[in-house]
Amino acid sequence: MAIDSVELRRVMGHFATGLTVVTTVSAHGEASGLTANAVASVSLNPPLVLVCVDKTAESHPHFAQSKVFTINILGEQQESVSRRFAGKGPDKFAGVGYRPGANQAPILEGAIAYMECTLVAAYEGGDHTIYVGEVQEASTQEGRPLLFFRGGYHQLDS
Numbered sequence: 001m002a003i004d005s006v007e008l009r010r011v012m013g014h015f016a017t018g019l020t021v022v023t024t025v026s027a028h029g030e031a032s033g034l035t036a037n038a039v040a041s042v043s044l045n046p047p048l049v050l051v052c053v054d055k056t057a058e059s060h061p062h063f064a065q066s067k068v069f070t071i072n073i074l075g076e077q078q079e080s081v082s083r084r085f086a087g088k089g090p091d092k093f094a095g096v097g098y099r100p101g102a103n104q105a106p107i108l109e110g111a112i113a114y115m116e117c118t119l120v121a122a123y124e125g126g127d128h129t130i131y132v133g134e135v136q137e138a139s140t141q142e143g144r145p146l147l148f149f150r151g152g153y154h155q156l157d158s
């Protein structure tokens, strides 16, 4: 019998990850975004990345509508940003520094890297959709990552 969702979350929590805020834009051009760690590199040529988005997320439909998203990789000072974008509501961007990228999706101030993507595929993934994007623009800056491990936020020790 398959394990339940609580156990899967507990076990997968041992797989340490970085944290991202994946942004997109609504049909009305409003900024939208969510905290995500189900992010991975897919292909180098062409340059593809993926993010798995819960079908119940408010931002979920905006990916397919706008056909763009941007993966913002959070720095160690951005735990509050991660917590904010893991919540709900229309005011997630209030007080958060950002600028629209070339694809119009927000690029967050303080992110240690970002990748601006155009949506190339959407696959069924149970209660999530696997959105695959081709990376059009990308940039990095100095800084250390925010990490997630066993349900808690962490920083690199060294």
Ligand SMILES: Cc1cc2nc3c(=O)[nH]c(=O)nc-3n(C[C@H](O)[C@H](O)[C@H](O)COP(=O)(O)O)c2cc1C
Residues within 6 Å of the ligand: 019, 033, 034, 035, 036, 037, 038, 039, 052, 053, 054, 056, 057, 058, 059, 060, 085, 086, 087, 088, 089, 148
């Ligand atoms: C550490 C962490 C990682 C998360 N990773 C994901 C993820 O990969 N995909 C996802 O759909 N939700 C993920 N979430 C949950 C979303 O951030 C949360 O459901 C959010 O409220 C969705 O925002 P929205 O409904 O405004 O789109 C994560 C939450 C946390 C705290």
